[in-house]
Structures are given as structure tokens and as C-alpha cells.
Amino acid sequence: MRRVVSAAVLAALSLLSSVAMAAPTGTVFTANERGNSISQVDLATGRVTTLPLDIAPHNVQVTPDGKRLLAVGMSEHAGHHGGQAGGDLLVFDLPLGPKPAFRLPVAGHPGHVITDAGSNIAYVTDASNNAVQVYDLAARRQVGSIGTGKYPHGLRLSPDGRSIYVANVKDDSVSVLDTASQRELGRIAVGNAPVQVGFAPDGKQAYVSLSAENSLGLIDTATRKLSGKVRVGRTPIQMFATPDGRQVFVADQGSSKQPDNRVSVVDPQAGKTIAEVQTGPGAHGVAISSDGRYVFVSNIESGTMSVIDSQQHVVVSSYKVGDGPNGISYRE
Numbered sequence: 001m002r003r004v005v006s007a008a009v010l011a012a013l014s015l016l017s018s019v020a021m022a023a024p025t026g027t028v029f030t031a032n033e034r035g036n037s038i039s040q041v042d043l044a045t046g047r048v049t050t051l052p053l054d055i056a057p058h059n060v061q062v063t064p065d066g067k068r069l070l071a072v073g074m075s076e077h078a079g080h081h082g083g084q085a086g087g088d089l090l091v092f093d094l095p096l097g098p099k100p101a102f103r104l105p106v107a108g109h110p111g112h113v114i115t116d117a118g119s120n121i122a123y124v125t126d127a128s129n130n131a132v133q134v135y136d137l138a139a140r141r142q143v144g145s146i147g148t149g150k151y152p153h154g155l156r157l158s159p160d161g162r163s164i165y166v167a168n169v170k171d172d173s174v175s176v177l178d179t180a181s182q183r184e185l186g187r188i189a190v191g192n193a194p195v196q197v198g199f200a201p202d203g204k205q206a207y208v209s210l211s212a213e214n215s216l217g218l219i220d221t222a223t224r225k226l227s228g229k230v231r232v233g234r235t236p237i238q239m240f241a242t243p244d245g246r247q248v249f250v251a252d253q254g255s256s257k258q259p260d261n262r263v264s265v266v267d268p269q270a271g272k273t274i275a276e277v278q279t280g281p282g283a284h285g286v287a288i289s290s291d292g293r294y295v296f297v298s299n300i301e302s303g304t305m306s307v308i309d310s311q312q313h314v315v316v317s318s319y320k321v322g323d324g325p326n327g328i329s330y331r332e
Contacts, residue, residue, distance in 0.1 A: 024294040024316075026332045028287065029069055029096075030305055031057035031298075034324025038071060040096055041305060041319050050322045051098065055088050059112040059327030062094070063119035066331055068101075068137075069094055072110040072124055089113060089124055089135060094331065104135055104142065111153045112196075112327065116179055117161035123177075125152040125166060132166060132175075134182060144182050148175040154196030154238065158221070159203040165219075167194040167208055174208055176224060188224050190217045196238045200245045205268060207248055209236040216250055216266055228271050232264035237284045238328075241268070242292040242310055249295045249308070251283040259301045265313060275313040279306040285328035298325035 028041040032050070038057060039050045057073035069092040087110040090100040108128030115122050115137070122135040125148075132152060134144035149168030152175065157164055163185070164177040173187040174197060192212035199206050205227075206219040215229040216236060233252025241248045248268050254260030259281040267274045280299030287296045288310070295308040298321070305325060307317045 024289055024307060026289065026330060028296045028305060029060045029062065029329050029331070030285070030321045030325035031060040031071060031073070031327035032303075032322025032324055033058050033073065033326045034300075035303075035322035036076070037322040038069075038096075039305070039321035039325065041321065043307070046317075046319070048319050048321060049096075051096065053090065055090065057090075057327070058110070060329045061113050061115070061327070062329045062331045063115050064117055065119040067094055067119065068092060069096060069329070069331075070113045070115070070122060071100075072106065072113045074109070075105075089122060091122075091137060102140055104140065106133055108133075112155055114155055114157050114164070116157065121179075123155060123164060125155055127151045127153060127169075130168075132164070132177065146177055146182055147184055148177075149173045149187055154209075156197050156199055158206075159199055159201060165197040165199070165206055165208075167197050169193055169195060169211075174206075174219065186224060188219060188226065190219070190226050191215070191229065195236070198239045198241055198248065200241055200268065201243055202245060207239050207241070207268070209239055209250065211235045211237065211253075214252075216248065216264075218268060218271070230266050230268075230271055230273060232266065232273055233262045233276065234258075234260040236264070238286040239266075240286040240288045240295070242288060243290070244292060247274075247310065249286050249288070249297075249310070251279075251286050251297055253282050253284050253300065256282075256301070261299070263295070263297055263308065277308050277313050277315060279308070279315060280304045280318065284326055287328045287330040289330060290332055296328055296330055298328040300324050300326060 055073040108126035111125040149171030151170035155166040166175040191210040208217040239250040248266040252260040265275040280302035282300030285298035
């Protein structure tokens with residue numbers, strides 16, 4: 001009887017192990033700002049394709065419907081903006097082709113881009129004009145501009161789609177934008193040099209990276225007030241919460257002279273860092289698989305993308321992408 005039970009247990013453990021080690025699938029995109037390119041990583045095959053661009057892309061974002069990839073960055077077109085400094089929003093159809101379906105000029109300094117829940121309206125942070133520029137993707141034109149705090153950078157849509165939080169780097173605040181009225185509802189004082197924001201899956205809590213404080217700010221979205229801070233690694237940039245809301249993965253970039261190579265794993269309910277994962281120098285962008293099992297991190301200084309097992313807190317694979325990968329996005 002002991003042998004039968006032992007064999008059954010071993011078989012079960014073997015099955016669990018094979019499930020636990022199942023390879024990630026889907027596609028990861030990185031915005032390679034220093035290399036003027038976008039890299040596409042096919043996780044099933046391990047194939048990396050890098051597409052040259054005529055902008056220096058800082059951020060990429062797959063639309064919620066999975067049909068498009070948006071990229072924003074400073075333009076290389078001389079006189080493209082009437083002699084003024086400016087950038088572009090590039091809109092690609094997916095699967096990714098060699099050229100964008102269309103482009104839209106951004107007169108200022110674009111940082112990040114997202115869309116509404118319907119994938120129809122794009123929002124681009126413009127650090128030069130302290131605003132979020134609004135674009136209708138169907139009409140292929142700009143339809144508005146929403147004022148924010150100083151030097152808006154990272155932004156995210158709330159889970160219910162009703163509001164957008166924007167990190168204002170030089171204002172030490174987070175702007176709360178209303179997607180229905182297309183206006184700023186208010187600002188939340190958060191701390192030194194906020195760079196990016198994120199949300200808990202239920203929308204009750206938001207997160208903000210405080211790059212000059214080496215901490216992650218916790219925001220109560222009901223009161224729109226900072227409820228606490230969690231110490232993380234040096235110069236945190238992007239973060240993403242797992243679908244169950246139990247963990248927030250924070251990329252610690254450090255500086256160009258002294259890059260950090262860690263991702264801090266925060267338990268938002270306990271209000272503390274519970275693990276650190278070594279990725280590559282200059283950890284910057286963070287995305288996560290739909291099932292929450294894998295976390296994807298772009299490493300600026302090494303030109304790589306790391307894949308983290310969110311349960312084991314270890315890097316399971318790494319891919320060479322373009323030069324200076326910043327923004328990152330995932331598509332199933």
C-alpha cells in the first residue's frame with residue numbers, strides 16, 4: 001500500500017511541477033528609446049523581432065481589444081512640427097507590420113500613452129505643456145487637451161474606466177482625470193518625483209512610484225489621499241499589480257551611473273516589500289500576463305527583457321531586445 005500511495009504522490013507532484021513550469025505565451029513589446037525601435041518578443045517561440053522607427057519611442061501600449069499597438073516618442077522629422085520640438089503617436093495594427101497604420105503629431109514632449117476601455121480614445125502625456133493630449137483614433141485627429149500638474153509622465157486608466165491617474169513628476173502630485181467630461185477633477189499630493197501610477201484590480205487602491213524617495217505610494221481612491229508608503233529599491237519607475245491584487249511588482253532603475261537591477265515585490269495589504277528579484281541593470285518597465293503568473297520587465301542598461309515567475313520570485317528567462325528599452329506592454 002505504501003508503494004501505491006508513494007507512486008500516486010510522486011505522479012501528482014510531477015504533474016504540479018510541469019504545470020508550475022509551463023512556459024509563458026503571448027507577445028511582449030518594448031519601446032527601445034535609445035535604439036529608435038520597437039522589439040516584439042514571441043514568448044512561445046522565443047523569437048525577437050526589432051522594428052526600426054523614425055521616432056525615439058519612450059512608451060508602447062497594446063489597446064484593450066488587442067487589435068493595435070500604440071507608440072509615442074520624440075520625432076526625428078525635421079520641421080515635422082513647424083520647427084517646434086515635438087513627437088509622434090504611432091498607431092500599428094496587430095499582428096505588427098513593418099509600418100504604422102497612421103501617425104498623429106504631438107506638439108510637445110510625449111511620454112506615455114493609454115486608451116479608454118473601448119480602445120477608441122488615446123491619451124498622451126505631454127510634459128512640455130503640462131497636459132494630457134486626447135486623440136480620436138477612428139477620426140485620426142486630436143480632439144482635446146486636459147491640463148495637469150507640472151511635467152506629467154506615466155498614466156493609467158482605472159479598472160472601471162471612469163478616471164485616469166497621471167503622475168506629475170515636477171509637481172509631486174497625481175492628477176485625477178474624468179474620462180466622461182475630459183477634465184481634471186483634482187490632484188493628490190503624494191511625495192517626491194512621482195513617475196508612474198497603477199491600480200489594484202478592484203480599483204480601491206492606486207499606486208505611485210516616488211522615484212526621489214525610493215518608495216511606493218499607496219493611494220485610497222475613495223478619499224483620493226495618500227494612505228501610506230512602502231520602501232522599495234533605488235529610483236522606482238513602473239509598477240504593476242497581479243490580477244489577485246496580492247502583489248505589486250516595482251521596477252527599481254537606479255541611475256545611469258549606478259543602475260539598480262532589482263524588482264521589488266510589495267504586499268500592498270501588509271504595506272511592505274516581501275521579496276526582491278534580480279533582473280538586469282536599469283529595470284524600468286513592468287507588464288504582467290493576464291493570468292498573473294509571469295511579470296515582464298524591461299532593463300534599460302542591458303538592453304534586455306526579463307520574465308519573472310510571480311509565484312517563485314525568480315527570473316525564468318531573458319531576451320535581448322533593442323537598445324535602451326523603456327516602456328513595455330503584453331498581448332495574449
